[in-house]
Amino acid sequence: MxxxxxxxxxxxxxxxxxxxxxxxxxxxxxxxxxxxxxxxxxxxxxxxxxxxxxxxxxxxxxxxxKRVSRPEAAGLRHLAFEVNDIEATRAFIVSNNIEAETIRVDEYSHKRFFFISDPDDLPIEFYES
The missing domain is CATH 3.10.180.10 (2,3-Dihydroxybiphenyl 1,2-Dioxygenase, domain 1)
Structure with missing residues (x-):
C-alpha cells in the first residue's frame, strides 16, 4: 500500500x-x-x-x-484552517472588512466552523479544534 x-x-x-x-x-x-x-x-x-x-x-x-467554485462545483472544495477560538477568529476576520458566514455546528463532530472567501472567491473554512 x-x-x-x-x-x-x-x-x-x-x-x-x-x-x-x-x-x-x-x-x-x-x-x-x-x-x-x-x-x-x-x-x-x-x-x-x-x-x-x-x-x-x-x-x-x-x-x-476563472474557476467555478460555487455552487458546489466538482474539484477541490475548500481550504480549511484549524483554530482554537472560532468566535475570536470570526471577529478578527470581520474587523478586517471581510464578509464571513455565521458560525455553524458540524452535525457529526459537533465542532463549530464558518467560511469566508479569499480575494478570488475561493472558499476558506475555519474549523474549531
Missing part, C-alpha cells in the same frame, strides 16, 4: 497577486518562506508557511481563467 506522510502544500493561482499576498500574509498570518519572480512565465511564486510548516504556494499568472 502507498504510504503518504502528510499534505505537503496547496497551490493557489491568484488573479491579483498583491491583493492575495496581503490576504494570506497580513490577514491569515502565513509567513513568507520564499518569493521568486519567474521571468519566463511572468509569474510570482510565493511559498508560505503556517507555524513553520510549508503549506501554500501562491502563484500569479497573466490573465488566469
Amino acid at each position: 502507498l504510504q503518504l506522510n502528510k499534505i505537503h502544500h496547496i497551490a493557489i493561482i491568484s488573479s491579483d497577486y498583491e491583493k492575495s499576498k496581503h490576504f494570506y500574509t497580513q490577514i491569515l498570518g502565513l509567513e513568507i518562506l520564499q518569493e521568486v519572480y519567474r521571468e519566463e512565465r511572468q509569474s510570482y511564486k510565493l511559498d508560505l508557511a503556517l507555524n513553520g510548516d510549508y503549506v501554500v504556494e501562491l502563484f500569479s499568472f497573466p490573465n488566469p481563467p
Whole structure:
C-alpha cells in the first residue's frame, strides 16, 4: 500500500497577486518562506508557511481563467484552517472588512466552523479544534 506522510502544500493561482499576498500574509498570518519572480512565465511564486510548516504556494499568472467554485462545483472544495477560538477568529476576520458566514455546528463532530472567501472567491473554512 502507498504510504503518504502528510499534505505537503496547496497551490493557489491568484488573479491579483498583491491583493492575495496581503490576504494570506497580513490577514491569515502565513509567513513568507520564499518569493521568486519567474521571468519566463511572468509569474510570482510565493511559498508560505503556517507555524513553520510549508503549506501554500501562491502563484500569479497573466490573465488566469476563472474557476467555478460555487455552487458546489466538482474539484477541490475548500481550504480549511484549524483554530482554537472560532468566535475570536470570526471577529478578527470581520474587523478586517471581510464578509464571513455565521458560525455553524458540524452535525457529526459537533465542532463549530464558518467560511469566508479569499480575494478570488475561493472558499476558506475555519474549523474549531
